[in-house]
Amino acid sequence: MxxxxxxxxxxxxxxxxxxxxxxxxxxxxxxxxxxxxxxxxxxxxxxxxxxxxxxxxxxxxxxxxxxxxxxxxxxAPKQLKPDLYKFYDFTEEMKKLGKDAASKILSFEIIPADKYIAKFLKIKENSNVHRITRLRIVDSIPLIFEKTYLPMEKFGYFHIDELNNSSLCNILKNRFSVKFSKGEETFYPITPDEEIARYLSLMRFQPVIKIERTTFEDEIPIMFTERIVRGDKFKYTVITSF
Known part of the structure; x- marks a missing residue:
């Protein structure tokens, strides 16, 4: 032939x-x-x-x-293409793409916000925030290392068991009556440190993307998330109009 x-x-x-x-x-x-x-x-x-x-x-x-x-x-497995134009529940979004998704909670703690976190959440430095560190797993492969910050002033006490039984998105919507209005995201490449490389099973110098996302209710920032995403598994496309 x-x-x-x-x-x-x-x-x-x-x-x-x-x-x-x-x-x-x-x-x-x-x-x-x-x-x-x-x-x-x-x-x-x-x-x-x-x-x-x-x-x-x-x-x-x-x-x-x-x-x-x-x-x-x-x-190679096809790159995942999440929808950038709406606030999405990670597990539900992966299901739409035909993937089996899970989240592993690595830590759940209350910490004082440093200057960097306080800037995004527009709160005073050293104000208490929830910090939830999770590993996002798709088809048994760890793909995202994620840290989420929530101000204690708006979100009082909730237990780790809630996250084991429901998504964070649903907890905020149902228990705290949050109405998400918009999200702002920044993307840039970084070199993973040893911790990230270990959790994401990366080879040396394998590319990753850092995504910083601030989520708003009306014009008030209510959640800040740092995601380290495997660059070989995710593809993000931005469409512009003229």
Whole structure:
């Protein structure tokens, strides 16, 4: 089989990339499924080994596939694409994407707000806040290390058992009658420290994205969240209009 167009202006490796991408996107090759070997692709498309390797290298670089030493090349799990335009419940949002999601509470404590946290919540420095540290897990893979801060002045005492039985979003809505109005988010890349690398099972120098989100009720900030997100698992798209 030699159905790539050698007269096309697009390089042959690019044509092979597009073919494999279309097969992945239409689920002919499913997540974690092994791709044909380099030799099989060479024979099927009448291509040189260098051309096939270049296509495979680019797809791996883009995060669509990954290699296992001695076992072959496999389809990477698709990147998650949460909706940035609304306040979302993490578990429910992952369910919409067909994923099995869970949250592991690492700590639940009351601390004095430092200057940085106080700035986002517009409270006095050293005011008491709830700090909830959680690990967000999707399909048994840890993907997000998260710290959430809630001012004690607005949210009095609540117990860790509540978080074990309900989402934070539902607790705030149902017990504290919160009506979320908007959220402001800032994204930037960071180098993970040892703690984050350990919790997210990261390799050395693996990219992560830090997301700072302030959530408002009317124009009053009521929650500040710091998320460290695995850059290889999440994709965020912003659409602008003119």
């Amino acid at each position: 030699c159905d790539l167009d050698k007269n096309n202006k697009m390089p042959l490796y690019g044509q092979l990339m597009n073919f494999l991408l279309s097969e992945i996107e239409c689920n002919k090759f499913k997540e974690y499924e092994k791709l044909p070997s380099e030799r099989e692709l060479c024979d099927k498309f009448c291509l040189s080994r260098d051309t096939v390797r270049q296509a495979i290298f680019q797809l791996e670089k883009m995060g669509y596939i990954y290699k296992k030493h001695g076992k072959g090349t496999f389809v």
